[in-house]
Amino acid sequence: MSGVLVLIEHRQGAVRDVSWEMLAAGRKLALELGTGCAAVLFGGDEAMAASAAGRVEQVIHARHELLADFNYEAYQRALVALVRERGASVVLVAHTAFGADLGPSLAVALDCAVVSDAVGFAKSDEGLVVTRGLYASKLCADRLVPAMPVVLMGRQSNFKPDEPGVGGAVEAWDPAGVLAEPLRTRFITLEELPVTGIDITKAEVVIGVGRGVKEEANLVPVRELAEALGAVLAGSRPVIDAGWLEKERQVGSSGKTVKPKLYIALGISGSFQHVAGMKGAETIIAVNKDPRAPIFSVAHYGIVDDLLKVVPALKQKLEEMKS
Numbered sequence: 001m002s003g004v005l006v007l008i009e010h011r012q013g014a015v016r017d018v019s020w021e022m023l024a025a026g027r028k029l030a031l032e033l034g035t036g037c038a039a040v041l042f043g044g045d046e047a048m049a050a051s052a053a054g055r056v057e058q059v060i061h062a063r064h065e066l067l068a069d070f071n072y073e074a075y076q077r078a079l080v081a082l083v084r085e086r087g088a089s090v091v092l093v094a095h096t097a098f099g100a101d102l103g104p105s106l107a108v109a110l111d112c113a114v115v116s117d118a119v120g121f122a123k124s125d126e127g128l129v130v131t132r133g134l135y136a137s138k139l140c141a142d143r144l145v146p147a148m149p150v151v152l153m154g155r156q157s158n159f160k161p162d163e164p165g166v167g168g169a170v171e172a173w174d175p176a177g178v179l180a181e182p183l184r185t186r187f188i189t190l191e192e193l194p195v196t197g198i199d200i201t202k203a204e205v206v207i208g209v210g211r212g213v214k215e216e217a218n219l220v221p222v223r224e225l226a227e228a229l230g231a232v233l234a235g236s237r238p239v240i241d242a243g244w245l246e247k248e249r250q251v252g253s254s255g256k257t258v259k260p261k262l263y264i265a266l267g268i269s270g271s272f273q274h275v276a277g278m279k280g281a282e283t284i285i286a287v288n289k290d291p292r293a294p295i296f297s298v299a300h301y302g303i304v305d306d307l308l309k310v311v312p313a314l315k316q317k318l319e320e321m322k323s
């Protein structure tokens, strides 16, 4: 029996890596609950189903024109039907933009609990205990889910994917019945932003600027420091959303993943979405005036101070060293 259903996310013809993380978490959870785990692939092709079958014992593959691209409503209907048909106890989706769209509405449709930003699970006598992040990952809380089913939204870059090699079975599932009624929303197109030629993923030194920089004018000394260091400027999402830096410079789960020799995080709190994009850097230096900022838990070196004081001081030191 597949008590744990894990949704496979794909976009532009490719399975997203986060799906393999969720699949590994789902298999572990299924073991804990003494049940089976199945990957659920909506849309996609045989190759995607086969790669999922390399990582889990069962893949449920549903193909339909309304499932070809992500549509929370179509996905929700199909998942509700699957949960009821299979008597599943857990639906695990990634806490991504897709998952954030789907998870809560799926829980409403199933009339069950939803736990977002889930980072760990444990079975207890009273039910399932789910550990989740709070306050931009500054705290963790254990939530008891006494009754199943439950929708879990797993944190990205938190679970290690399993190596492929399982040799699972692919089962075709026909969703036509549940998609017969018209949907209220439909997928039209996915537009990629125009490429400006900046590639932060190739840089050896990256300076990441966060909301702590406060205003665009404060980027001037940061740019000067970047120039002195031969670094490329990048930013957290709020800085990109404010239009202070180009979208191509966004680091994180909905931006780019960088693995430079040195990453300097200036005024970045260290949300898991940001950390997902820079934790692979060889050396991380964080500057933040809050000593409890989560960024310090991934940083190799930390400076607890105002970045507007630290940045000019660093630049001056570099100039002294050069002369």
Ligand SMILES: Cc1cc2nc3c(=O)[nH]c(=O)nc-3n(C[C@H](O)[C@H](O)[C@H](O)COP(=O)(O)OP(=O)(O)OC[C@H]3O[C@@H](n4cnc5c(N)ncnc54)[C@H](O)[C@@H]3O)c2cc1C
Residues within 6 Å of the ligand: 095, 096, 097, 100, 136, 209, 210, 211, 212, 213, 235, 236, 237, 238, 239, 250, 251, 252, 253, 254, 255, 256, 266, 267, 268, 269, 270, 271, 272, 273, 274, 277, 287, 288, 289, 290, 293, 305, 306, 307, 308
């Ligand atoms: C689906 C989804 C996808 C997302 N994708 C991304 C993504 O790809 N990348 C990303 O970055 N975020 C992403 N986010 C947003 C993410 O959740 C956080 O909101 C964001 O990373 C916070 O950015 P920040 O650290 O710059 O700002 P904040 O969390 O506001 O942190 C600002 C920090 O600056 C410090 N500070 C303030 N003033 C100073 C000063 N003078 N000197 C030094 N330190 C100072 C503060 O102590 C604080 O720690 C995503 C969110 C969602 C829901």
